[in-house]
Amino acid sequence: MKTASAATDSIRSLVQTSAQRLQIAEKVALAKWYSGASVEDASREVEVIQKAVKDGTNAGLESAQVERFFKAQIEANKLIQYSLLAEWQRQGQAPEQAGANLVKEIRPQLDEIEKQLIEELKQSAAARSAKTCPSDVAKAVAEYLDSRNLKTDSREGAALDRAMGSACIR
Numbered sequence: 001m002k003t004a005s006a007a008t009d010s011i012r013s014l015v016q017t018s019a020q021r022l023q024i025a026e027k028v029a030l031a032k033w034y035s036g037a038s039v040e041d042a043s044r045e046v047e048v049i050q051k052a053v054k055d056g057t058n059a060g061l062e063s064a065q066v067e068r069f070f071k072a073q074i075e076a077n078k079l080i081q082y083s084l085l086a087e088w089q090r091q092g093q094a095p096e097q098a099g100a101n102l103v104k105e106i107r108p109q110l111d112e113i114e115k116q117l118i119e120e121l122k123q124s125a126a127a128r129s130a131k132t133c134p135s136d137v138a139k140a141v142a143e144y145l146d147s148r149n150l151k152t153d154s155r156e157g158a159a160l161d162r163a164m165g166s167a168c169i170r
């Protein structure tokens with residue numbers, strides 16, 4: 001039988017990988033600042049969800065659950081992008097960094113993270129079905145943010161709560 005801490009560890013891993021996906025949102029925003037592309041790309045969203053559902057069901061996960069989880073990942077990603085782009089508009093400039101190429105460099109990174117998230121969704125299935133899941137997730141998010149000196153009411157905190165908002169199996 002899995003111990004409570006093993007269950008919580010599996011949720012912690014999921015939170016960390018979800019946070020990694022959100023770090024990439026900053027690169028996406030920068031690429032879009034320079035290219036002028038819209039934050040929302042509906043056809044790419046369909047592609048991301050379809051791939052996740054395919055990989056998830058192959059791994060034995062329930063498709064509706066995988067879909068809800070990845071929709072939340074995308075919504076959180078957009079939240080970061082809109083917030084950063086508005087901040088750069090207010091400042092009249094973005095950080096001076098060469099923007100990475102969205103299609104050739106950034107999306108492949110998101111695709112790699114997708115595979116890891118599927119694996120971790122599988123590992124955390126029992127923990128995500130537990131009654132304590134909502135509070136376990138919320139606490140794991142706070143723990144992650146605290147370890148990086150970020151506040152729960154920061155942009156990153158709000159986005160990570162959003163990303164993990166559909167993680168529990170109801």
Ligand SMILES: O=C(O)C(=O)C[C@]1(C(=O)O)C=C[C@@H](O)C=C1
Binds near residue numbers: 042044074110
């Ligand atoms: O690939 C992009 O263009 C992104 O902005 C990333 C992402 C995602 O989270 O996967 C988020 C918003 C878009 O609507 C499509 C996909």
